[in-house]
Amino acid sequence: MSSTQHETQAAPAAAEGQFEPRIIAFCCNWCSYAGADLAGVSRLQMPTNFLVLRAMCSARVDPEHVLRAFAKGADGVMVLGCHPADCHYIGGNYRTRRRIALLKMLLEQYGLDPNRLKLEWVSASEGLKFQATIKDFVESIREMGPNPLIEAEKEDKAARAKHTH
Ligand code: FES
Numbered sequence: 001m002s003s004t005q006h007e008t009q010a011a012p013a014a015a016e017g018q019f020e021p022r023i024i025a026f027c028c029n030w031c032s033y034a035g036a037d038l039a040g041v042s043r044l045q046m047p048t049n050f051l052v053l054r055a056m057c058s059a060r061v062d063p064e065h066v067l068r069a070f071a072k073g074a075d076g077v078m079v080l081g082c083h084p085a086d087c088h089y090i091g092g093n094y095r096t097r098r099r100i101a102l103l104k105m106l107l108e109q110y111g112l113d114p115n116r117l118k119l120e121w122v123s124a125s126e127g128l129k130f131q132a133t134i135k136d137f138v139e140s141i142r143e144m145g146p147n148p149l150i151e152a153e154k155e156d157k158a159a160r161a162k163h164t165h
Pocket residue numbers: 028029030031032056057058059080081082086087088089092093
């Protein structure tokens with residue numbers, strides 16, 4: 001993931017035993033990242049369950065990045081880009097839109113709810129929209145529960161450990 005940068009990280013403040021979703025938010029550099037920044041400097045209240053990764057364009061987010069995020073334990077992944085017709089690289093976000101639709105189908109094959117992946121357009125002036133998008137997504141993932149791939153892996157490990165004793 002050479003052109004993405006790790007920008008912010010906040011550990012969710014979880015009450016003991018309470019599920020706190022872990023969200024990865026890929027933001028394009030020219031619009032959505034600036035929108036996220038605006039939400040931050042405007043001190044808009046948001047859950048701290050998300051990690052922002054900056055990519056030059058939403059189209060730079062490779063499907064592999066998304067799949068790897070889920071495989072590594074993300075409960076939800078968001079891809080945020082410029083509004084249609086506003087992409088800095090002309091048509092990157094149209095490509096992203098098609099790619100996300102395909103990825104959602106792929107997630108279903110893996111047994112993941114496709115709604116764990118969300119695409120949204122957020123411009124540099126839409127700090128409020130960024131805030132609302134994050135809040136809604138965190139809540140929807142909270143309702144869905146933890147990433148079932150990770151849960152299944154934990155159960156497998158526990159079963160194997162039991163057999164070896
Ligand atoms: S630069 Fe923002 S989606 Fe392409």
